[in-house]
Amino acid sequence: MSMKPVEVRKELVDALRLDLIGPCATRNLGTADEVLAQAPSRWYLTGFLVPLDAGDEQRAEVEATDELDALDEAGGTDDAGTPEPASARQRYLPSSIGMSLLVSATTHRVEVIARWGDYLRKELEEDDDGYATWKRIAREQVVKVDLPEETQQPIESPVPDSRGLRLAVSVRPVQAEGG
Numbered sequence: 001m002s003m004k005p006v007e008v009r010k011e012l013v014d015a016l017r018l019d020l021i022g023p024c025a026t027r028n029l030g031t032a033d034e035v036l037a038q039a040p041s042r043w044y045l046t047g048f049l050v051p052l053d054a055g056d057e058q059r060a061e062v063e064a065t066d067e068l069d070a071l072d073e074a075g076g077t078d079d080a081g082t083p084e085p086a087s088a089r090q091r092y093l094p095s096s097i098g099m100s101l102l103v104s105a106t107t108h109r110v111e112v113i114a115r116w117g118d119y120l121r122k123e124l125e126e127d128d129d130g131y132a133t134w135k136r137i138a139r140e141q142v143v144k145v146d147l148p149e150e151t152q153q154p155i156e157s158p159v160p161d162s163r164g165l166r167l168a169v170s171v172r173p174v175q176a177e178g179g
Contacts, residue, residue: 021047022117025138032117032138037131040119041093049116051164052095060090102174103147112143112167114159147171 023030117136154168
């Protein structure tokens with residue numbers, strides 16, 4: 001069966017999305033209620049947020065440093081020993097994500113469909129095989145956001161039943177080309 005280039009591209013984009021971000025029920029990608037053998041922050045490269053008020057063990061991770069390959073004398077360096085590794089540094093995981101969009105000046109309300117997955121850690125029990133798991137619970141909420149003509153500071157709106165998820169809206173007028 002021969003695929004058209006646009007179909008091949010879609011398949012590649014879907015595969016990347018699934019590997020980087022995770023399941024998406026609306027595009028029939030992955031399993032909406034997946035169970036991971038590792039924390040989502042270790043499984044997916046992007047697409048996850050950590051609660052802002054979470055503890056340091058959840059918000060930060062120690063980033064491993066890459067060790068440089070040591071060259072031997074044949075490599076032409078004067079250094080015979082391996083350099084000391086750089087110290088590990090703490091890296092905070094993302095707790096927010098942004099998106100910009102343009103709407104007509106006559107638009108006074110937008111409807112936001114927020115889709116995400118909450119991952120709940122299943123603690124080990126005595127009869128378990130020694131591995132903790134993370135179960136995904138697919139979530140979706142629709143939030144209607146009123147748009148003022150302009151804002152000086154972001155206006156936050158809670159996402160219902162989201163365990164703290166909030167939408168922040170900033171409105172700035174944009175001059176039309178030639179206007």
